[in-house]
Amino acid sequence: MPKGQPSVVPQDGLTTRQRRNRPLLMVHTGEMKGKSTAAFGMALRGWNQGWNIGVFQFVKSAKWKVGEEEAFKALGSLHEATGQGGPVEWHKMGEGWSWSRKAGTEEDHAADALEGWREIQRRIAAETHDLYVLDEFTYPMKWGWVDVDEVVETLQNRPGHQYVVITGRNADQRLLDAADLVTEMTKVKHPMDSGQKGQRGIEW
Numbered sequence: 001m002p003k004g005q006p007s008v009v010p011q012d013g014l015t016t017r018q019r020r021n022r023p024l025l026m027v028h029t030g031e032m033k034g035k036s037t038a039a040f041g042m043a044l045r046g047w048n049q050g051w052n053i054g055v056f057q058f059v060k061s062a063k064w065k066v067g068e069e070e071a072f073k074a075l076g077s078l079h080e081a082t083g084q085g086g087p088v089e090w091h092k093m094g095e096g097w098s099w100s101r102k103a104g105t106e107e108d109h110a111a112d113a114l115e116g117w118r119e120i121q122r123r124i125a126a127e128t129h130d131l132y133v134l135d136e137f138t139y140p141m142k143w144g145w146v147d148v149d150e151v152v153e154t155l156q157n158r159p160g161h162q163y164v165v166i167t168g169r170n171a172d173q174r175l176l177d178a179a180d181l182v183t184e185m186t187k188v189k190h191p192m193d194s195g196q197k198g199q200r201g202i203e204w
Contacts, residue, residue, distance in 0.1 A: 023163045025155050025178060029138060029171035030185035033203075038183065039133050039165045040068040046163070047075055047085040051130035055090045056112060056120060059168075065157035066204050086130070091116075110145040117146045127160040138168030141175070153179045 002112050012019070026042075028035035055072065069090050076088030093116030117140070123129060140146040152174050155164055166175065176182050198204070 021161075022159050022180075023158075026163070026165040026181040026183075027138075027171050027175060027179045028165065028167045028183050028185065029134040029169060029176075030183070031169060032185035032187040033190070034185050035167040035169075035183075036068075036135050039135065039167050042071075042163075042165055043072065043131055043133050045132040046073075047079075047088065050086045051163075052128070053088045053131050053133070054123065054129035055088070055133040055135065056116065056137070057090075057092045057135040058116060059139050067201070072104040089129075091119075093119075093173050109141075110143070113140040116140075117151070121154055124158045124162060125156060127162060129162065131163045131165070134164065135168045136168040137166045138171045138175070141172055142168075142170050148172045148174050151175065166186070 010019075026039075028038050031037070040055075043055065047053055053072065055069075056087055072088045073089055076090075079087055081087045090159060091118075093113065120132065124132070137146075141148045156178055158164070171182075177198065192198075
């Protein structure tokens with residue numbers, strides 16, 4: 001897309017404006033860090049446009065305090081107080097299945113993940129949010145806790161003007177095929193390669 005101009009103009013019967021404003025399904029995948037960070041950056045832009053933002057974290061521990069959560073909660077409060085930006089909801093879907101020492105069986109976690117997805121389906125049907133950030137949602141699909149074909153069908157047939165961005169490694173090819181935008185984070189170099197752990201303000 002040199003200078004922001006598309007290289008192809010499809011014969012789809014849409015006007016330039018209609019095509020430009022078509023809501024997108026986006027996927028951030030790959031081995032490198034930055035997938036969630038990029039999605040939250042999109043959410044920040046959406047908030048500035050007055051969009052209703054819904055964030056649903058599928059793998060992070062419920063006790064894990066991420067900086068973006070606190071920032072978006074503050075932005076949500078700012079909207080409530082002044083009308084600036086848009087409303088924000090932030091949900092942790094379950095108990096944090098990426099941490100092996102968490103209580104509960106795999107069946108419990110699978111049930112929690114499925115119920116989390118069911119709630120998102122209800123919200124999509126009701127056109128609750130303008131932008132959905134489904135953070136680390138590729139993992140419940142990879143583990144078989146949520147049916148990939150059902151996810152793809154729901155997202156492809158979502159009503160209204162709803163954007164969705166999904167993050168996580170090992171995104172299923174069916175999801176990638178359905179997406180309008182796919183970004184793969186590829187590692188070139190990482191501080192952990194030299195034994196350095198995550199840092200406050202960078203990782204959380």
